[in-house]
Each structure stands twice: as C-alpha cells, then as structure tokens.
Amino acid sequence: MEKRKVKRKRRIVTHPENCSGCSACQLACSFLLTGVFNPLKAYIQINWSGDLDRCINFTDECTNCGACVKYCNYGALELEEYR
Amino acid sequence: MMSYYGYAGNVLHVDLTTNAVKKEELDVGMAKKFLGGQGISSKLAYDLIKPGIDPLSPENVLVYGVSPFTGTFMPGFPRAGMVSKSPLTGLFVESNSGNSIGPMLKYAGYDHLIITGRAKNPVCLVINNDDVEIKGASDMWGMDTFETADAIRSKLGDEYWTSCIGPGGENLVSFACVIENRNGMLSRAGLGAVAGSKNLKAIAVRGTKGITVYERREFRKLAEEIREKIAKSPLIDLWRNRGKIIDAYMKPFYQRGIYNKRNYGEGAPESCTQVFTQREFAEHIWKSYYACFGCPCGCKAIIGVDGGEYPVQDFKMSNPWGTPMLFIECGAKDWDEGVKPAYLSSKYGIDAFETLRVISFAIDLYKKRVLSREDADGAELDWNIGTILNLIEKIVHKDGIGAILAKGIKDAGKEIGRGAERYAVHIKGLAPTMDLRGSRTPDDREPYLFVENVGQLLDPRGGHHGRSWSTTYVPRKVDSIKRYAVSMGVPDEAMGRIFSESQWNLPRLLKWVDDFDTMVFSLGLCMRPQMMANFDVNNMATLYSITTGMELSPQEMLEAGGRIWNTQRLFNAREGATRKDDMPPYKMMTEPLRVGGNVNPPAKEGEIQDMLSEYYEESGWDKATGIPTKEKLVELGLEDEAKRVA
Numbered sequence: 001m002e003k004r005k006v007k008r009k010r011r012i013v014t015h016p017e018n019c020s021g022c023s024a025c026q027l028a029c030s031f032l033l034t035g036v037f038n039p040l041k042a043y044i045q046i047n048w049s050g051d052l053d054r055c056i057n058f059t060d061e062c063t064n065c066g067a068c069v070k071y072c073n074y075g076a077l078e079l080e081e082y083r
Numbered sequence: 084m085m086s087y088y089g090y091a092g093n094v095l096h097v098d099l100t101t102n103a104v105k106k107e108e109l110d111v112g113m114a115k116k117f118l119g120g121q122g123i124s125s126k127l128a129y130d131l132i133k134p135g136i137d138p139l140s141p142e143n144v145l146v147y148g149v150s151p152f153t154g155t156f157m158p159g160f161p162r163a164g165m166v167s168k169s170p171l172t173g174l175f176v177e178s179n180s181g182n183s184i185g186p187m188l189k190y191a192g193y194d195h196l197i198i199t200g201r202a203k204n205p206v207c208l209v210i211n212n213d214d215v216e217i218k219g220a221s222d223m224w225g226m227d228t229f230e231t232a233d234a235i236r237s238k239l240g241d242e243y244w245t246s247c248i249g250p251g252g253e254n255l256v257s258f259a260c261v262i263e264n265r266n267g268m269l270s271r272a273g274l275g276a277v278a279g280s281k282n283l284k285a286i287a288v289r290g291t292k293g294i295t296v297y298e299r300r301e302f303r304k305l306a307e308e309i310r311e312k313i314a315k316s317p318l319i320d321l322w323r324n325r326g327k328i329i330d331a332y333m334k335p336f337y338q339r340g341i342y343n344k345r346n347y348g349e350g351a352p353e354s355c356t357q358v359f360t361q362r363e364f365a366e367h368i369w370k371s372y373y374a375c376f377g378c379p380c381g382c383k384a385i386i387g388v389d390g391g392e393y394p395v396q397d398f399k400m401s402n403p404w405g406t407p408m409l410f411i412e413c414g415a416k417d418w419d420e421g422v423k424p425a426y427l428s429s430k431y432g433i434d435a436f437e438t439l440r441v442i443s444f445a446i447d448l449y450k451k452r453v454l455s456r457e458d459a460d461g462a463e464l465d466w467n468i469g470t471i472l473n474l475i476e477k478i479v480h481k482d483g484i485g486a487i488l489a490k491g492i493k494d495a496g497k498e499i500g501r502g503a504e505r506y507a508v509h510i511k512g513l514a515p516t517m518d519l520r521g522s523r524t525p526d527d528r529e530p531y532l533f534v535e536n537v538g539q540l541l542d543p544r545g546g547h548h549g550r551s552w553s554t555t556y557v558p559r560k561v562d563s564i565k566r567y568a569v570s571m572g573v574p575d576e577a578m579g580r581i582f583s584e585s586q587w588n589l590p591r592l593l594k595w596v597d598d599f600d601t602m603v604f605s606l607g608l609c610m611r612p613q614m615m616a617n618f619d620v621n622n623m624a625t626l627y628s629i630t631t632g633m634e635l636s637p638q639e640m641l642e643a644g645g646r647i648w649n650t651q652r653l654f655n656a657r658e659g660a661t662r663k664d665d666m667p668p669y670k671m672m673t674e675p676l677r678v679g680g681n682v683n684p685p686a687k688e689g690e691i692q693d694m695l696s697e698y699y700e701e702s703g704w705d706k707a708t709g710i711p712t713k714e715k716l717v718e719l720g721l722e723d724e725a726k727r728v729a
Contacts, residue, residue: 020381022374027156032305036293038190039153042240047241071156073314073379 004068008081010064014056017078021046021054025068032067088297089151089630090114094127097208099281100141100200104215109194114151115633116720118640121177122647123195123260124148124166126243128175129650129724131197134657138170138273139255141201141279147188148195150607151631154186154294154376157306159614160607163188168658169272170280171257172493172512175543175654177272178260180401181375181609182267182383184288187194187244192291202282207235209243210288220284224253225431228262229398235287237270248284249432249515250479252279257491258437262429262643266383266399267375270434272513272544272563274493277489297632303333309617311378317611322382323372326364328612329404334360340678341536342522344412344446345466347441347508350678351411352525359408367418367692368407369640370397387457393423400425400567406435412442414466423627424471431479440514441488441495442474444507453503459484500630506692508668512658513545519667519686520676523558528683531558534593537694540665541597543651552610553596571599580701590698595641601651602644646719649711652704653724662709 023046026039034041042061047055056076069077087109096105107638108627119122124146136142163185168178179286188196189274198208202273207220219556223231228249237244244264251259252275259275269275278284295496298384311318322490323329330697334356336342340350351359367539368388375382376542386407400406406428407421415421428435441659448454449464454462460483464470477485487495492514496507517539523531538551554567564587568578573595581591603618604610606627618626620637628634699706703715716725 010553020372020374020378022376022378022381024377025157026155027377030293031156031299032294033498035299036295038293040289040291071310073310073319073508074374074381081106 008083009049010066010079010081012058012062012064012066013078015076015078016054016056018033019046019054019056022074024071024073025077028067028071031064033065042068043080084523085111088156088295090119090489090631091149091192091194091292091294092479093193094158094195094197095193095210096197096199097215097217098200099198099206099283102217104195106213111633112427114631115635115646118150118602118627118643118712119194120148120150120163120605121166121179121609122601122643123146124688125175125177125647125650125654127147127195128166128168128401129196129444129654130200133341136168136279138173139198141281143168143280145198145277145279145281146195147185147191149185149189151194151256152607152626153607154189155302155630156295156377157302157304157626157630158379159609159617161378162604162607162609165274167262167274167277168275169512169544170255172545173271173492174511174658175513175651176272176274177269177283178269178271179604180263180402181378183263183269184246184286185607186291186376188598189290189294191288192292196282196286198283201280203290205282205284207285208283209239210286210290212292223284225250228432229265229430231285232262232265235285238378239287239289243287243289246275246280246288247284247432248275251431252276253284253480254479254489255279256297256433256478256481256489257494257684258434258441258623260432260434260700261424261433265430266400266401268429268434270436271468271547272434275432294435296630301629305310305622305629310356310379312617317348317615319380322380322613323609325369325386326361326384326404328362328382329359329361329408333404333408335525336521338519338525338678339523339527339531340676340683341517341531341679343518343521343676345442345675346367346443346506346664347518348447348670349532349676349719352679355410359411362386362538363418364404367541368422369403372655373399375609378609380611382611388419390424391419391664393420395422398426398429400429401680404499405652409439410471411434411472411553412439413446415468415471419523422467424475426666427472427475432474432701433475433479436516436662437491438475438478438512440469440508441478442493443472444492444495444536445474445484445488446470447506448503449500451502451506453540455482455508458499496659510539510542510546510668511664513547513657515539515546515668518676519671519691520683522678522683525678528681530683532589532690534589534596534695537589538593538597539692540695541593543648543655549610549617550600550604551596552600552615553592555592561585564592569705570619571595572637577701588697590694591701594701597648598645600644601648602640605644618651637649642719650724652711653721653728654715656708656710662695662699665709669693
C-alpha cells in the first residue's frame with residue numbers, strides 16, 4: 001500500500017518560568033527572517049513586568065519556523081508537532 | 084554614505100552646554116586601528132579630553148562605545164560602556180556592562196555617543212533613531228535608579244532602554260556609577276559622578292534600525308558552533324544555577340587570602356566554610372537566574388530577602404554572589420545581611436565594591452584610633468551591618484564624615500591625615516579586587532603572584548583584576564600556559580623570552596595578556612571563562628572580517644589591542660602617572676595577612692620592582708617612567724602621539 005504523507009503542523013510551546021530574558025530568540029528571529037539584528041523587529045516578544053515576571057508572546061507574522069527555539073539555551077521554548 | 088557591516092556607522096555628538104547635536108560617519112580608518120567599543124572610545128577620549136582638566140568640569144567628556152559584534156547573536160559579546168576621565172583616580176576610566184543600552188544605541192544607528200559640556204538644569208537625553216532631544220529632567224532629579232528607569236519607560240514606552248544615575252551621581256560621590264536597564268552597572272571609578280556633574284540624569288534610547296553582518300552564512304555558522312560549545316560546557320550549570328560557583332570559585336579565593344576582609348586585614352576561611360556557603364545562598368537569597376543580552380550562560384541572578392531584620396524586595400543583581408558576599412569585608416554576618424547594602428548600592432547608584440572598601444577603611448581607622456567618635460559624627464564604627472548602613476547613607480548624601488569618604492580611599496586618606504594614608508589600600512586611587520599576599524593553596528604560605536593580581540598594577544583604570552584575565556588564576560603546568568600563549572598569538576621571539584623548559588615569566592606573559600584582553604574586551608567579550616575559552620586570536624580575526632567585511636590578520640588584531648592599551652597608558656602619562664603609580668599599596672608591602680591560623684608574609688617590593696621592569700621592557704616602555712617610548716608608538720602606528728612624547 002502506498003504510504004501517504006502526513007502533513008504535520010508545528011507550534012511553539014513556551015515555558016516563561018525558564019526564560020532568562022537574554023533575547024537570543026529575538027535576535028535569531030529578526031536576523032533569520034529580516035536579515036538584520038534587532039529584537040524590536042522579531043516576531044517573538046519577551047516582556048518583563050518589573051524585574052521578575054516574564055511573558056513570551058508572538059506577533060501575527062510568526063510562522064512557527066522554530067528559529068527562536070533553536071537559539072534558546074534555557075528550555076523556555078519548545079517546538080511541538082501535531083497532526 | 085557607505086554601507087557598514089557590524090558597525091552601525093555613526094558617531095553622535097551631544098553638547099549639553101549649547102544643546103548642539105551632530106551626527107557624523109564613523110571613520111573606517113579609526114575603526115580598523117581601534118576595533119570598536121572601548122578601543123575607539125579610548126582614542127576619542129584621548130583626543131577630546133584635554134590633560135589636566137577637572138573630571139567634574141564641563142570640559143570632561145563621556146564617550147559611550149559599542150563594538151561591531153555587540154547587538155548580534157554571536158554568543159559572548161554583550162558588553163558595552165563608557166570611557167572618561169575619572170573623578171576618583173584623576174586618570175583614565177572605562178566601565179562596561181552586559182545589560183547596557185549599547186545594543187539599542189546601535190539599533191538607533193550609533194556606535195559611539197560623545198557627551199560634552201554641562202546642562203544648566205537636569206536633563207534626559209532621548210534618542211529615538213535620528214531624533215535626538217535634550218529634555219528637561221528636573222522632575223526625575225532625586226529619584227533613585229529604579230524609579231528613574233520606571234519613570235522613563237512609563238513616559239516614553241517599554242521600547243526605550245535606559246541609563247541613569249541615582250543620588251550618588253547627583254551628589255558627585257567620586258565612585259558613583261551609572262545603572263542601565265535597572266541592573267547593568269557601569270560601576271567602577273566614578274562615571275556616575277561625571278554624568279552628575281553634567282546634570283545628565285538619564286539617557287533613553289530606542290532604535291528600530293537593524294545591524295547586519297558581511298558574511299551572513301559564515302557568521303551564523305560560527306555563532307551556532309560557539310553556542311553549541313557553550314551549551315555543552317559543564318561550567319554553565321556552575322555559573323547559572325543556585326550560586327554553585329560560590330563553593331567552586333569564591334570560597335577558595337577567600338581561603339587563599341586572594342580575597343579578604345576588614346580593609347585587606349585578613350582572609351575569611353571560617354565565614355566561607357560555615358556561613359557564606361552555596362547552600363545558604365540558595366536557601367536564603369537566590370530566586371532565579373537571568374542573563375546578559377543575547378547570552379546563553381545566564382550567570383546573573385534575581386535575589387531578595389524575605390522577612391527578617393533587613394528584608395529586600397527581589398531585584399536583579401549582576402554579581403549576585405560577589406556583591407552581597409563582599410560586604411563580609413566590613414562586617415555583614417550572613418547572606419541576608421549582605422543583600423541590603425548591595426541593594427542600596429544599586430538603588431543609589433554607587434559602586435558597591437568601592438563603597439564597601441571605603442567603609443572598611445573607615446572602620447579600620449576607627450579601630451586604630453585614627454578616627455575618633457567625634458570624627459564619626461558621634462557613631463561608634465564597628466564591623467557590623469549597622470555601621471555599613473549608616474555610612475552608606477552618609478556617603479550618598481555627603482553628610483558629616485560621609486562627605487570625606489565620598490572622595491574615595493586615596494583622597495579621604497589624605498584629608499584625614501594622622502597616618503591614615505598608610506591604611507588606604509588602593510592602586511592609582513581604585514581599591515584592588517585581589518590581594519598580592521594570597522597563596523597558591525589554602526595551606527601554602529608564600530604569596531602567589533599570577534597574571535590577574537599583578538595585572539591590577541598595570542590596569543590604566545587602577546586596581547581591578549578584570550582587565551588582565553588569563554588562565555593563570557589556577558596554578559597550571561608550563562605546557563598549558565604555553566598553549567594558552569600560542570592561542571593568544573604571542574609571536575615566536577616573545578615565546579623565547581617568556582618560556583624556559585620548566586618555567587614561565589609572569590610580567591612578560593602579562594604584557595601579551597593585556598594586549599589580547601584589550602582586543603577582545605574592545606569587541607565586547609565577556610570575561611567569564613566559559614566565554615573566553617571559545618576565542619583565540621585566529622577566530623577573533625575571522626569573526627572580525629566576516630562581521631565587518633574588513634580584513635585584519637590575527638597579528639593585526641593583537642597589535643590593535645596593544646595600540647588601545649598604549650593609548651590608555653598615554654592618557655594616564657599625560658596626567659602625570661609614572662612608574663610609582665604602578666606600585667602595590669603600602670599596606671600589602673609592609674603588613675602580613677592572617678588567613679585562618681596562618682600568616683602570609685607581605686609582598687616583596689624588590690620582586691614587584693623587577694616585574695615592572697620586565698613588563699616595561701617587554702612592552703617597549705621607558706624603564707624609569709613607564710611611559711611608552713617614541714619607537715614603540717611609531718611601531719604601533721601612533722605617530723601623532725609619538726610626537727608628544729619627550
């Protein structure tokens with residue numbers, strides 16, 4: 001029987017409690033998608049409330065490419081595939 | 084306008100006296116000769132600051148500098164900062180941070196920011212890409228550094244990064260610092276006072292431009308290789324998590340007497356084994372890690388004290404173990420007590436390190452009856468938290484004895500007189516981090532001289548170990564040191580002078596460490612071993628060319644480091660610094676150091692003198708004065724500077 005390709009979808013799962021606020025994900029996103037470094041151009045946004053609480057958001061342009069996940073060294077981002 | 088890679092391509096000039104703002108293109112020739120960051124800033128400061136000026140006068144200049152690597156995702160290069168003439172030492176000062184406004188300054192289009200003059204009233208410099216405004220900031224004058232950062236962001240928006248001074252800088256405390264983004268500290272030697280003297284309360288920056296690099300694919304490949312190496316390093320866990328570095332690194336240094344307490348009076352072995360342990364740190368004050376900009380390591384921490392006599396709300400501390408622990412120097416009895424003065428230093432914008440050394444100096448003088456109770460405004464000075472907190476308030480507000488201590492150890496010693504100068508421990512006016520009477524192991528008695536503690540004597544900023552960072556702080560076999568020298572690009576003829584079969588020559592190696600470190604630090608590299616271990620002179624040259632599109636050979640990179648180092652040396656020479664200013668503090672050469680039950684002898688003056696002579700010879704500096712010779716300056720391509728040397 002011919003194998004049928006199953007199209008997988010991806011999404012990025014966040015663990016803000018692990019985030020160090022380093023912005024490497026934003027630098028990777030802006031560089032790989034726009035060709036220049038600047039966290040304000042990234043499709044992933046790290047927001048700090050005061051010094052302590054971090055929250056990670058994505059803009060509508062995010063394509064779930066996973067560049068940010070690859071550059072996170074803190075386990076704050078995870079690429080999850082689902083059917 | 085030409086295209087720049089790595090560099091943003093512009094220098095911004097701001098004159099606070101006339102409100103004139105001028106933007107000019109970065110000089111590519113200067114970039115190749117001085118690389119960037121503190122390298123180019125040092126050259127600009129040398130050219131712009133007239134010798135002999137008062138550091139707190141409008142004539143002094145603040146030069147902000149950011150390297151071509153900073154603001155990219157190349158791991159390990161987050162650091163940026165300022166150069167000026169120090170009010171504490173009267174000499175060259177450079178201080179930098181990994182969470183500075185530097186990257187944002189580049190995104191706004193500027194590699195360097197030059198601030199001259201003095202505003203009539205308090206101002207905030209607001210940079211929004213090409214729009215540069217000098218705005219009134221009288222409403223923020225008097226606010227602490229946290230309040231100032233929050234006020235700016237609530238007014239201008241969260242996209243702005245902030246740099247500001249607190250009451251320390253406003254009141255011209257000689258060791259006031261600049262605090263950036265609420266936690267990055269340009270801490271040492273008084274940049275905050277220079278900003279205060281200019282009525283510059285704050286800088287706010289927003290930039291929406293981008294930084295690009297010349298060889299994008301190669302740059303990405305190298306960044307990923309290095310990121311991978313760092314991620315696998317066992318040192319990451321040690322530096323990031325729950326203060327594990329304390330037992331591995333801080334404790335042995337205290338046990339060896341390299342770090343010590345009570346005005347360089349004794350080592351601290353019992354405190355380290357029983358009270359200031361990693362376990363106590365993790366259980367009492369550590370809350371979470373955080374990182375410098377773009378850094379995969381995350382060695383910073385959020386700390387706080389819940390309840391007790393000295394509660395402190397959680398806050399970001401760039402040296403979370405070092406700073407609270409440092410206050411054992413003057414009597415904090417556990418971690419909980421150490422956090423409060425560390426927090427106040429950040430809040431008021433004063434260099435925690437210099438503050439505790441000054442306080443320690445004052446308590447020592449009181450104990451020795453050089454200072455009386457009356458001198459101390461009626462207070463009894465003792466090794467305890469009460470004295471620390473009392474003196475911090477007095478220093479920041481220049482109240483009573485605080486007005487004298489706010490001048491720093493050197494000048495306070497002079498003003499107090501009555502023999503106080505003998506106990507004033509400083510190198511060029513800055514309190515050293517490491518003692519020269521420390522030993523190789525906790526059981527050894529002989530002083531162990533290594534690149535870092537001897538390097539403090541030659542640092543143009545004064546006594547700080549951070550400018551001469553090497554692999555020698557841990558005793559190693561000669562072959563290991565030889566491999567390290569090769570990785571820095573030390574030329575063969577110098578290798579012959581440095582190494583024999585079984586030994587290595589410290590001052591001659593130190594000269595090359597200073598050239599190499601000045602090169603990598605000018606490019607924004609962090610001094611942590613897990614970062615520095617990834618870079619040698621060859622991949623630094625590769626990185627420079629793939630980032631900027633300009634070719635520099637490994638040898639030219641190392642030479643650029645030497646050129647910057649010599650420029651900083653010339654800055655000091657022009658202010659009158661000579662060989663005697665490279666000598667260790669009197670106390671370290673005359674008093675032994677008690678470490679636990681043992682006593683380490685004082686540093687030997689003759690040995691230090693010999694080391695200086697060899698260092699000068701290796702550097703091409705005049706042996707009598709320590710000033711770079713004409714020939715050396717011409718060799719380094721500093722012809723204009725050579726003309727001014729006698």
